[in-house]
Each structure stands twice: as structure tokens, then as C-alpha cells.
Amino acid sequence: MMRDEAPIHAGKSGLRQILRVATTADHRVLDALGTKFDLASRSGYAAFLSAHASLIPALENLLDKGPVPPRWPQRRRAGALAEDLAALGRTLPEPADVPDLASPAQRIGALYVLEGSRLGGAILLRHVTTAQPDAPVAFLDHRSGERCWATFVEWLDGLDCGSDEQRAAIEGARLTFAAFAAQFRAWLATIA
Template sequence: MLSKAHDVGAPSLLDALRTGTSLLHVALEKRLPFFSERLDADGYRRLLQAYHGFYAPIEAALYASGLIPAGFDTALRVKTPTLVSDLHGLGLDDTAINALPHCTALPRLDTPAACLGVLYVLEGATLGGQVLRREMSQRFGIDATNGGAFLDVYGPETGRRWKDFLDYLGSQALDAEAQQRAVHAARSTFSGFERWLDSQEVLL
């Protein structure tokens, strides 16, 4: 659930984030199993469980940090509840979901810039979801009502919300040092996510 976007006239922060994470992004995307013939319905369930194990703690840490710059609507963009709903749709109850392992090696969220770097990764991961949901629907009969809502979490609002996020990033006045903190956090998010999914044995 990761896809690059190319935007003309992107702000310098976005340029720095995109350039700084592009190799990690491509490396992770190549290992995601959504289009692999080896992925079966059980593998898809385990993949979503692994996603939950990363998203739940990183979103909790983000929103508890108090460091997200003003203008980001956390209530509109939080994704963990959708993952929980999908796992319910795939047959897990609350006890089973609460027992799932959580990633503890999270990026340091000690500055507003670091929060922006993490948000860049999480928001960018919403792009291309329609294609993923269509693929899972064709292969396993999974849609937004029975385990596939997270794949296209914003639905028809995806494009507009990505543009709104780019505008939000563009409104942040970060100096060069703060930009590097944002890039470091974004890189840590990509690499940490890949290591976590690898530890859960869900990657190619």
C-alpha cells in the first residue's frame, strides 16, 4: 500500500522527503506480496495483522506526542480503527486483535519535523489503494465490508486528501536542519516498517 506521487512545483520539504526516501520506498514496494501468486487468503490476513502491529503503535505515539504541527486533522486521517474493522471482518475478535504483537522499534518522535516525516510516509501509503483493493477483491472476494477497507482507506477522497496534505507540508516553515530531521524520521519509518514486516514473515 505504497505508491509514489509526482507533483509539479512541489515544495522543498516534499522534494527533500521524496529524494531522501525514494530508494527505501522502491525496495519495500518490491517486497510487498499483494500481487504475488504466493499470497493466499491466510497470507492476506497475516499481512493485515502485521500492518496493524506497526500502525497501531506508531499512530498512538504520533498522536500522543503533542508535536504534530497545527493543521493536521488526526481524527480524519487516523487509520488504525479501519485496520481493526478489517481484522474483525477477517474473523478476529477483540481479544485476538489485542493479543497481536506490536512493533517497538519506532522512529523517534521528539520534534515537529520528525512527526512530519512519519506522516509523509503514512499519508503517501494511501495512494494506489484502489488498485490493491480491486486485486484482493478479484482474488479473494475481499472488499471494504469484509477486510479490505484499509487498502483504500480514503476511497474517492484519496486524491483530494493527498493534495491537502501536500498543501499542509508546504505551509511548514522548516530550516535545513529541521528538514533533515523530517527526512531521517521518514527514512526510519520506511526501514522500520520493512524490518517489522520481515520479522512477521509476510514479505517476499
């Protein structure tokens, strides 16, 4: 039996830890692609935002089906992406196909990816504002003064998920990482 087929038990660590461990390789791939965007240049930053904007609005709409963490409407970042792109003289890109996240557990996995991206966004925010002090940063700075990640983790680890649901959450996270990786590759090709 492959490791991915074995039952997953959260134990004391909770669903966050299960998702973190199971998607480490997916996260590394996406991070490696993300470092290829030149965030110090206007075109590189616009492509980075466009890669996100090609998925996030449709993904957030799909995630509205639930379950969603507390203050979900305030967590949504599609509007911030549109605002930043408009400030850069760009429009929202055509939406890409979002993963088929049919089950609530798969959508939880996708939420893990979206909410986790806030952590990287805080680091990228410093890089962008240092290189481009006048750059629009509504997306990267979205609700940065709040405890978005901490409250998300509290919600996530409070969910009662059995082994099948945990596997589905992992699948949803991996599908979401893969969708973002595909968009990163596509948008990187536009500035190569």
C-alpha cells in the first residue's frame, strides 16, 4: 500500500499539520515558480498578480459553497487583485479552469492553500515595496494587521475530519497547488 493510501490520523497535530506534511513537495514547486517572477519590475509584478487573478476570483466563488472559515467574506481577495491590476493599468485576466472541488473536504484543502499564501505574501510585500515603493499592494497587504492565518488554523484544526475527509482535503490542496503552478508557468511565459 502506498503511503498516500494509508489512513491519515490527525492525532494532536490537527489537520493543518497533516496538510502541511502531505503537500510539502507541492508547496516547494509553487515557491520555486514564484521566485521566477521579477517583482522588482512592473511587468514581472503585473504577471505575478495576473497569475493569481486568473484563479482566485473563480476559486473564491467555488469556495462559497463551504465550509468556510470565520469572516470568509472579509478574507476574499479577488477585489484586492482587481484593484492592484487596475492601478497597474491592467484588467483582470480571463479566468482559468479551477479544480473540481466537489466535496467539502476538498474545498477545505483549497482554503488551506489560499489562506497559507498570506504568509508568503507578507514576505513578498516587503520585497515589492522596497523595489517599487509606489506599487499597489492591496493583494499582498490584504488584512495584514489581522490574525487571518491564526484564526484560520484555529478553525481548521477544530474541524472533525475522518481519514476519508483528510485524504480528500489533501487532494483538494494538491489540486489547488497544481492549478496555481500551471498559471504561474503560463504567466511566466508571457514575460520570458
